[in-house]
Amino acid sequence: MNLITISREFGSGGRELGKRLADLLGYDYYDSEIISAIAEKSGLDKGYIEKALEQHGWQNYPITFNASFIAPIYTDPGRVDLLQDQKAVLDEIAAKGKNCVIIGRNADVLLEKYDPLRIFVCADMDAKVKRCFERASEGENLTEKEMRRKIKQVDKARAQTRAILSGSSWGDPQGYHLTINTTNWDLKALAGALASFVNTYFEQ
Amino acid sequence: MNLITISREFGSGGRELGKRLADLLGYDYYDSEIISAIAEKSGLDKGYIEKALEQHGWQNYPITFNASFIAPIYTDPGRVDLLQDQKAVLDEIAAKGKNCVIIGRNADVLLEKYDPLRIFVCADMDAKVKRCFERASEGENLTEKEMRRKIKQVDKARAQTRAILSGSSWGDPQGYHLTINTTNWDLKALAGALASFVNTYFEQ
Numbered sequence: 001m002n003l004i005t006i007s008r009e010f011g012s013g014g015r016e017l018g019k020r021l022a023d024l025l026g027y028d029y030y031d032s033e034i035i036s037a038i039a040e041k042s043g044l045d046k047g048y049i050e051k052a053l054e055q056h057g058w059q060n061y062p063i064t065f066n067a068s069f070i071a072p073i074y075t076d077p078g079r080v081d082l083l084q085d086q087k088a089v090l091d092e093i094a095a096k097g098k099n100c101v102i103i104g105r106n107a108d109v110l111l112e113k114y115d116p117l118r119i120f121v122c123a124d125m126d127a128k129v130k131r132c133f134e135r136a137s138e139g140e141n142l143t144e145k146e147m148r149r150k151i152k153q154v155d156k157a158r159a160q161t162r163a164i165l166s167g168s169s170w171g172d173p174q175g176y177h178l179t180i181n182t183t184n185w186d187l188k189a190l191a192g193a194l195a196s197f198v199n200t201y202f203e204q
Numbered sequence: 205m206n207l208i209t210i211s212r213e214f215g216s217g218g219r220e221l222g223k224r225l226a227d228l229l230g231y232d233y234y235d236s237e238i239i240s241a242i243a244e245k246s247g248l249d250k251g252y253i254e255k256a257l258e259q260h261g262w263q264n265y266p267i268t269f270n271a272s273f274i275a276p277i278y279t280d281p282g283r284v285d286l287l288q289d290q291k292a293v294l295d296e297i298a299a300k301g302k303n304c305v306i307i308g309r310n311a312d313v314l315l316e317k318y319d320p321l322r323i324f325v326c327a328d329m330d331a332k333v334k335r336c337f338e339r340a341s342e343g344e345n346l347t348e349k350e351m352r353r354k355i356k357q358v359d360k361a362r363a364q365t366r367a368i369l370s371g372s373s374w375g376d377p378q379g380y381h382l383t384i385n386t387t388n389w390d391l392k393a394l395a396g397a398l399a400s401f402v403n404t405y406f407e408q
Binding site: 120122124171173174176177178179180181183184185186189190192193194196197200201203204 | 324326328375377378380381382383384385387388389390393394396397398400401404405407408
Protein backbone atom coordinates (compact mmCIF):
# COMPACT_ATOMS: atom_id res chain seq x y z
CA MET A 1 0.00 0.00 0.00
CA ASN A 2 1.26 3.47 -0.92
CA LEU A 3 0.10 5.92 1.73
CA ILE A 4 0.51 9.68 1.29
CA THR A 5 -0.20 12.08 4.12
CA ILE A 6 -0.63 15.78 3.47
CA SER A 7 -0.21 18.24 6.31
CA ARG A 8 -0.79 21.85 5.38
CA GLU A 9 -0.90 25.43 6.51
CA PHE A 10 -4.38 26.91 6.49
CA GLY A 11 -4.98 28.55 3.12
CA SER A 12 -1.96 26.98 1.40
CA GLY A 13 -4.08 24.96 -1.04
CA GLY A 14 -2.90 21.66 0.46
CA ARG A 15 -6.37 20.17 0.40
CA GLU A 16 -6.97 20.96 -3.28
CA LEU A 17 -3.49 19.74 -4.12
CA GLY A 18 -4.12 16.46 -2.27
CA LYS A 19 -7.44 15.92 -4.06
CA ARG A 20 -5.89 16.56 -7.46
CA LEU A 21 -2.96 14.30 -6.59
CA ALA A 22 -5.27 11.45 -5.54
CA ASP A 23 -7.28 11.84 -8.75
CA LEU A 24 -4.15 11.76 -10.92
CA LEU A 25 -2.70 8.75 -9.11
CA GLY A 26 -6.01 6.90 -8.89
CA TYR A 27 -5.65 6.72 -5.10
CA ASP A 28 -8.45 6.85 -2.53
CA TYR A 29 -8.83 10.24 -0.91
CA TYR A 30 -9.73 10.94 2.72
CA ASP A 31 -10.53 14.32 4.15
CA SER A 32 -13.97 15.15 5.57
CA GLU A 33 -14.79 11.44 5.28
CA ILE A 34 -12.70 10.94 8.41
CA ILE A 35 -14.78 13.40 10.41
CA SER A 36 -17.96 11.68 9.21
CA ALA A 37 -16.64 8.33 10.37
CA ILE A 38 -15.70 9.73 13.78
CA ALA A 39 -19.18 11.24 14.06
CA GLU A 40 -20.64 7.83 13.39
CA LYS A 41 -18.43 6.20 16.01
CA SER A 42 -18.90 8.82 18.70
CA GLY A 43 -22.42 10.01 17.98
CA LEU A 44 -21.09 13.55 18.13
CA ASP A 45 -21.79 16.36 15.72
CA LYS A 46 -19.36 16.70 12.78
CA GLY A 47 -18.91 20.43 13.26
CA TYR A 48 -18.06 19.90 16.90
CA ILE A 49 -15.60 17.12 16.13
CA GLU A 50 -13.78 19.14 13.53
CA LYS A 51 -13.40 22.13 15.80
CA ALA A 52 -12.58 20.08 18.88
CA LEU A 53 -9.90 18.08 17.07
CA GLU A 54 -8.22 20.88 15.30
CA GLN A 55 -9.41 24.40 14.91
CA HIS A 56 -9.68 25.33 18.53
CA GLY A 57 -6.99 23.23 20.06
CA TRP A 58 -7.71 22.30 23.62
CA GLN A 59 -10.03 25.15 24.36
CA ASN A 60 -13.46 24.54 25.81
CA TYR A 61 -16.18 24.29 23.21
CA PRO A 62 -19.95 23.79 23.43
CA ILE A 63 -20.69 20.14 22.71
CA THR A 64 -23.57 18.79 20.68
CA PHE A 65 -24.74 15.18 20.45
CA ASN A 66 -26.22 14.15 17.09
CA ALA A 67 -26.49 17.83 16.25
CA SER A 68 -28.38 18.70 19.46
CA PHE A 69 -26.75 21.07 21.85
CA ILE A 70 -25.83 19.49 25.18
CA ALA A 71 -23.28 21.32 27.28
CA PRO A 72 -19.88 22.90 27.14
CA ILE A 73 -16.99 20.51 27.76
CA TYR A 74 -14.79 21.75 30.54
CA THR A 75 -12.56 18.72 30.82
CA ASP A 76 -10.10 16.97 28.55
CA PRO A 77 -11.44 13.38 28.51
CA GLY A 78 -13.85 14.16 25.68
CA ARG A 79 -10.98 15.36 23.53
CA VAL A 80 -8.90 12.33 24.36
CA ASP A 81 -11.79 10.04 23.38
CA LEU A 82 -12.07 11.90 20.10
CA LEU A 83 -8.37 11.46 19.42
CA GLN A 84 -8.82 7.75 20.07
CA ASP A 85 -11.78 7.60 17.71
CA GLN A 86 -9.73 9.45 15.12
CA LYS A 87 -6.90 6.97 15.52
CA ALA A 88 -9.36 4.08 15.13
CA VAL A 89 -10.81 5.55 11.94
CA LEU A 90 -7.33 6.10 10.47
CA ASP A 91 -6.34 2.54 11.38
CA GLU A 92 -9.44 1.23 9.59
CA ILE A 93 -8.52 3.21 6.48
CA ALA A 94 -4.97 1.87 6.51
CA ALA A 95 -6.18 -1.68 7.20
CA LYS A 96 -7.99 -1.63 3.85
CA GLY A 97 -4.52 -1.74 2.31
CA LYS A 98 -5.46 0.47 -0.62
CA ASN A 99 -3.29 3.29 -1.95
CA CYS A 100 -4.57 6.55 -0.56
CA VAL A 101 -4.02 10.23 0.20
CA ILE A 102 -5.03 11.45 3.65
CA ILE A 103 -5.41 15.15 4.39
CA GLY A 104 -4.47 16.38 7.85
CA ARG A 105 -5.67 14.62 11.02
CA ASN A 106 -2.04 13.97 12.02
CA ALA A 107 -2.18 10.84 9.89
CA ASP A 108 1.58 11.15 9.30
CA VAL A 109 2.12 10.53 13.01
CA LEU A 110 -0.82 8.24 13.80
CA LEU A 111 -0.10 5.94 10.84
CA GLU A 112 3.67 6.10 11.17
CA LYS A 113 4.01 2.30 11.16
CA TYR A 114 2.73 2.22 7.56
CA ASP A 115 5.70 4.39 6.53
CA PRO A 116 3.68 7.06 4.72
CA LEU A 117 5.18 9.51 2.25
CA ARG A 118 4.81 12.65 4.32
CA ILE A 119 4.16 15.91 2.48
CA PHE A 120 3.84 19.34 4.06
CA VAL A 121 2.27 22.17 2.10
CA CYS A 122 2.94 25.82 2.93
CA ALA A 123 2.62 29.21 1.21
CA ASP A 124 3.50 32.85 1.76
CA MET A 125 1.09 34.68 4.06
CA ASP A 126 -0.12 36.99 1.26
CA ALA A 127 -0.92 34.01 -0.95
CA LYS A 128 -2.78 32.28 1.90
CA VAL A 129 -4.85 35.39 2.68
CA LYS A 130 -5.76 35.71 -1.02
CA ARG A 131 -6.80 32.06 -1.25
CA CYS A 132 -8.85 32.27 1.95
CA PHE A 133 -10.77 35.28 0.66
CA GLU A 134 -11.44 33.54 -2.64
CA ARG A 135 -12.95 30.52 -0.96
CA ALA A 136 -14.59 32.31 1.99
CA SER A 137 -18.20 31.29 2.45
CA GLU A 138 -20.96 33.85 2.20
CA GLY A 139 -21.42 35.81 5.36
CA GLU A 140 -17.83 35.35 6.39
CA ASN A 141 -16.90 38.99 6.23
CA LEU A 142 -13.44 39.18 7.74
CA THR A 143 -11.09 42.09 7.28
CA GLU A 144 -7.63 41.28 5.94
CA LYS A 145 -6.20 41.72 9.41
CA GLU A 146 -8.77 39.31 10.87
CA MET A 147 -8.04 36.79 8.12
CA ARG A 148 -4.33 36.88 8.91
CA ARG A 149 -5.12 36.33 12.58
CA LYS A 150 -7.43 33.42 11.75
CA ILE A 151 -4.76 31.75 9.59
CA LYS A 152 -2.22 32.06 12.39
CA GLN A 153 -4.71 30.74 14.98
CA VAL A 154 -5.65 27.67 12.95
CA ASP A 155 -2.00 26.84 12.28
CA LYS A 156 -1.11 27.35 15.93
CA ALA A 157 -3.84 24.92 16.97
CA ARG A 158 -2.63 22.38 14.39
CA ALA A 159 0.89 22.69 15.77
CA GLN A 160 -0.39 22.25 19.33
CA THR A 161 -2.41 19.16 18.48
CA ARG A 162 0.59 17.62 16.77
CA ALA A 163 2.80 18.44 19.74
CA ILE A 164 0.55 16.26 21.90
CA LEU A 165 1.07 13.30 19.58
CA SER A 166 4.66 13.58 18.42
CA GLY A 167 8.13 14.63 19.41
CA SER A 168 8.67 16.29 16.05
CA SER A 169 7.34 19.75 15.29
CA TRP A 170 4.48 20.51 12.91
CA GLY A 171 5.95 22.07 9.78
CA ASP A 172 9.58 21.21 10.59
CA PRO A 173 10.99 19.93 7.25
CA GLN A 174 12.86 17.18 9.10
CA GLY A 175 9.50 15.53 9.78
CA TYR A 176 8.40 15.32 6.14
CA HIS A 177 9.78 13.86 2.93
CA LEU A 178 8.80 16.92 0.97
CA THR A 179 7.76 20.45 1.88
CA ILE A 180 6.10 22.38 -0.92
CA ASN A 181 5.53 26.11 -1.08
CA THR A 182 2.55 26.59 -3.41
CA THR A 183 2.98 30.36 -3.75
CA ASN A 184 4.23 30.52 -7.34
CA TRP A 185 2.52 27.39 -8.59
CA ASP A 186 -0.58 26.74 -10.58
CA LEU A 187 -2.06 23.93 -8.41
CA LYS A 188 -3.05 21.81 -11.40
CA ALA A 189 0.49 21.90 -12.78
CA LEU A 190 1.90 21.25 -9.32
CA ALA A 191 -0.33 18.21 -8.82
CA GLY A 192 0.96 16.78 -12.10
CA ALA A 193 4.58 17.38 -11.14
CA LEU A 194 3.95 15.92 -7.71
CA ALA A 195 2.23 12.80 -9.05
CA SER A 196 5.29 11.99 -11.12
CA PHE A 197 7.57 12.72 -8.15
CA VAL A 198 5.53 10.45 -5.89
CA ASN A 199 5.55 7.60 -8.39
CA THR A 200 9.34 7.73 -8.56
CA TYR A 201 9.51 7.65 -4.76
CA PHE A 202 7.39 4.53 -4.48
CA GLU A 203 9.17 2.81 -7.38
CA GLN A 204 12.78 3.38 -6.21
CA MET B 205 17.13 31.74 -18.13
CA ASN B 206 16.11 29.04 -15.67
CA LEU B 207 18.07 29.48 -12.48
CA ILE B 208 18.00 26.88 -9.71
CA THR B 209 19.59 27.54 -6.32
CA ILE B 210 20.26 24.72 -3.90
CA SER B 211 20.76 25.49 -0.22
CA ARG B 212 21.52 22.49 1.93
CA GLU B 213 22.27 21.17 5.36
CA PHE B 214 25.81 19.88 5.73
CA GLY B 215 25.81 16.15 4.94
CA SER B 216 22.35 16.10 3.37
CA GLY B 217 23.62 15.19 -0.10
CA GLY B 218 22.44 18.51 -1.55
CA ARG B 219 25.62 19.00 -3.53
CA GLU B 220 25.49 15.57 -5.18
CA LEU B 221 21.78 16.04 -5.85
CA GLY B 222 22.46 19.42 -7.47
CA LYS B 223 25.21 18.00 -9.68
CA ARG B 224 23.02 15.11 -10.81
CA LEU B 225 20.14 17.49 -11.43
CA ALA B 226 22.29 19.81 -13.56
CA ASP B 227 23.56 16.83 -15.56
CA LEU B 228 20.04 15.53 -16.18
CA LEU B 229 18.70 18.94 -17.18
CA GLY B 230 21.76 19.89 -19.24
CA TYR B 231 22.23 23.01 -17.09
CA ASP B 232 25.51 24.64 -16.12
CA TYR B 233 26.64 23.78 -12.60
CA TYR B 234 28.38 26.10 -10.15
CA ASP B 235 29.86 25.06 -6.84
CA SER B 236 33.60 25.29 -6.14
CA GLU B 237 33.90 27.25 -9.41
CA ILE B 238 32.52 30.23 -7.51
CA ILE B 239 35.26 30.07 -4.90
CA SER B 240 37.90 29.84 -7.65
CA ALA B 241 36.48 32.95 -9.30
CA ILE B 242 36.48 34.87 -6.01
CA ALA B 243 40.07 33.78 -5.45
CA GLU B 244 40.97 35.18 -8.84
CA LYS B 245 39.22 38.48 -8.09
CA SER B 246 40.57 38.92 -4.59
CA GLY B 247 43.97 37.27 -4.85
CA LEU B 248 43.10 35.35 -1.70
CA ASP B 249 43.56 31.67 -1.03
CA LYS B 250 40.63 29.43 -1.94
CA GLY B 251 40.69 27.58 1.37
CA TYR B 252 40.60 30.85 3.24
CA ILE B 253 37.73 32.21 1.17
CA GLU B 254 35.60 29.12 1.66
CA LYS B 255 36.09 29.13 5.41
CA ALA B 256 35.73 32.88 5.77
CA LEU B 257 32.51 32.97 3.74
CA GLU B 258 30.81 30.03 5.27
CA GLN B 259 32.25 27.47 7.56
CA HIS B 260 33.47 29.74 10.30
CA GLY B 261 30.96 32.52 10.18
CA TRP B 262 32.34 35.82 11.27
CA GLN B 263 35.09 34.44 13.44
CA ASN B 264 38.65 35.58 13.01
CA TYR B 265 40.66 33.43 10.68
CA PRO B 266 44.31 33.53 9.56
CA ILE B 267 44.48 35.10 6.12
CA THR B 268 46.69 34.04 3.25
CA PHE B 269 47.36 35.96 0.05
CA ASN B 270 47.94 33.84 -3.03
CA ALA B 271 48.45 30.89 -0.70
CA SER B 272 51.10 32.68 1.40
CA PHE B 273 50.35 33.29 5.04
CA ILE B 274 49.96 36.94 5.92
CA ALA B 275 48.14 37.72 9.14
CA PRO B 276 45.00 37.00 11.09
CA ILE B 277 42.06 39.26 10.25
CA TYR B 278 40.67 40.88 13.32
CA THR B 279 38.20 43.14 11.61
CA ASP B 280 35.13 42.68 9.45
CA PRO B 281 36.03 44.67 6.31
CA GLY B 282 37.83 41.70 4.76
CA ARG B 283 34.71 39.59 5.10
CA VAL B 284 32.53 42.32 3.67
CA ASP B 285 34.85 42.62 0.66
CA LEU B 286 34.60 38.88 0.17
CA LEU B 287 30.81 39.01 0.25
CA GLN B 288 30.98 41.75 -2.38
CA ASP B 289 33.33 39.67 -4.52
CA GLN B 290 30.97 36.73 -4.13
CA LYS B 291 28.03 38.86 -5.22
CA ALA B 292 30.01 40.08 -8.25
CA VAL B 293 30.88 36.51 -9.27
CA LEU B 294 27.24 35.40 -8.92
CA ASP B 295 26.09 38.39 -10.97
CA GLU B 296 28.55 37.47 -13.71
CA ILE B 297 27.19 33.91 -13.76
CA ALA B 298 23.61 35.15 -14.01
CA ALA B 299 24.54 37.74 -16.64
CA LYS B 300 25.55 34.88 -18.96
CA GLY B 301 21.83 34.12 -19.16
CA LYS B 302 22.35 30.36 -19.35
CA ASN B 303 20.25 27.84 -17.42
CA CYS B 304 22.17 26.79 -14.35
CA VAL B 305 22.23 25.19 -10.92
CA ILE B 306 24.10 27.04 -8.18
CA ILE B 307 25.03 25.31 -4.93
CA GLY B 308 25.02 27.36 -1.74
CA ARG B 309 26.69 30.79 -1.54
CA ASN B 310 23.32 32.37 -0.66
CA ALA B 311 22.65 32.62 -4.39
CA ASP B 312 18.91 32.37 -3.65
CA VAL B 313 19.13 35.71 -1.86
CA LEU B 314 21.90 37.40 -3.85
CA LEU B 315 20.29 36.59 -7.21
CA GLU B 316 16.73 37.16 -6.06
CA LYS B 317 15.98 39.50 -8.97
CA TYR B 318 16.43 36.59 -11.39
CA ASP B 319 13.57 34.78 -9.62
CA PRO B 320 15.41 31.51 -9.04
CA LEU B 321 13.68 28.23 -8.23
CA ARG B 322 14.85 27.90 -4.64
CA ILE B 323 15.42 24.39 -3.30
CA PHE B 324 16.45 23.50 0.24
CA VAL B 325 17.87 20.05 0.96
CA CYS B 326 17.79 18.55 4.45
CA ALA B 327 18.10 15.09 6.04
CA ASP B 328 17.77 13.39 9.40
CA MET B 329 20.83 13.82 11.62
CA ASP B 330 21.62 10.07 11.56
CA ALA B 331 21.58 10.08 7.75
CA LYS B 332 23.82 13.15 7.64
CA VAL B 333 26.34 11.65 10.06
CA LYS B 334 26.46 8.47 7.97
CA ARG B 335 27.01 10.39 4.74
CA CYS B 336 29.71 12.55 6.31
CA PHE B 337 31.62 9.50 7.51
CA GLU B 338 31.37 7.90 4.07
CA ARG B 339 32.87 10.90 2.35
CA ALA B 340 35.32 11.95 5.09
CA SER B 341 38.82 12.54 3.79
CA GLU B 342 41.74 10.49 5.03
CA GLY B 343 43.09 11.72 8.32
CA GLU B 344 39.76 13.19 9.35
CA ASN B 345 39.22 10.92 12.29
CA LEU B 346 36.22 12.35 14.09
CA THR B 347 34.15 10.46 16.63
CA GLU B 348 30.41 10.31 15.98
CA LYS B 349 29.84 12.92 18.64
CA GLU B 350 32.40 15.23 17.04
CA MET B 351 30.81 14.70 13.62
CA ARG B 352 27.38 15.68 14.98
CA ARG B 353 28.93 18.80 16.48
CA LYS B 354 30.67 19.66 13.21
CA ILE B 355 27.40 19.30 11.25
CA LYS B 356 25.60 21.58 13.67
CA GLN B 357 28.45 24.13 13.59
CA VAL B 358 28.56 24.31 9.79
CA ASP B 359 24.79 24.70 9.57
CA LYS B 360 24.80 27.34 12.30
CA ALA B 361 27.40 29.34 10.38
CA ARG B 362 25.38 29.01 7.17
CA ALA B 363 22.30 30.28 8.98
CA GLN B 364 24.28 33.20 10.43
CA THR B 365 25.71 34.20 7.06
CA ARG B 366 22.24 34.13 5.53
CA ALA B 367 20.85 36.21 8.39
CA ILE B 368 23.27 38.98 7.44
CA LEU B 369 21.92 39.04 3.90
CA SER B 370 18.22 38.35 4.24
CA GLY B 371 15.18 38.85 6.43
CA SER B 372 14.09 35.25 5.89
CA SER B 373 15.63 32.40 7.87
CA TRP B 374 17.95 29.77 6.43
CA GLY B 375 16.01 26.52 6.16
CA ASP B 376 12.58 28.07 6.76
CA PRO B 377 10.30 26.42 4.14
CA GLN B 378 8.60 29.75 3.46
CA GLY B 379 11.83 30.92 1.83
CA TYR B 380 12.06 28.08 -0.70
CA HIS B 381 9.85 26.61 -3.39
CA LEU B 382 10.72 23.11 -2.35
CA THR B 383 12.31 21.54 0.71
CA ILE B 384 13.50 17.98 0.22
CA ASN B 385 14.43 15.50 2.93
CA THR B 386 16.86 13.07 1.30
CA THR B 387 16.79 10.53 4.14
CA ASN B 388 14.79 7.77 2.44
CA TRP B 389 15.82 8.52 -1.11
CA ASP B 390 18.30 7.02 -3.47
CA LEU B 391 19.91 10.26 -4.73
CA LYS B 392 19.98 9.12 -8.35
CA ALA B 393 16.24 8.37 -8.30
CA LEU B 394 15.58 11.63 -6.48
CA ALA B 395 17.52 13.64 -9.07
CA GLY B 396 15.37 12.09 -11.81
CA ALA B 397 12.14 12.88 -9.98
CA LEU B 398 13.35 16.39 -9.26
CA ALA B 399 14.39 17.06 -12.87
CA SER B 400 10.88 16.27 -14.01
CA PHE B 401 9.40 18.40 -11.21
CA VAL B 402 11.63 21.33 -12.14
CA ASN B 403 10.74 21.12 -15.82
CA THR B 404 7.05 21.32 -14.97
CA TYR B 405 7.70 24.37 -12.80
CA PHE B 406 9.50 26.28 -15.55
CA GLU B 407 6.94 25.24 -18.18
CA GLN B 408 3.77 26.23 -16.26
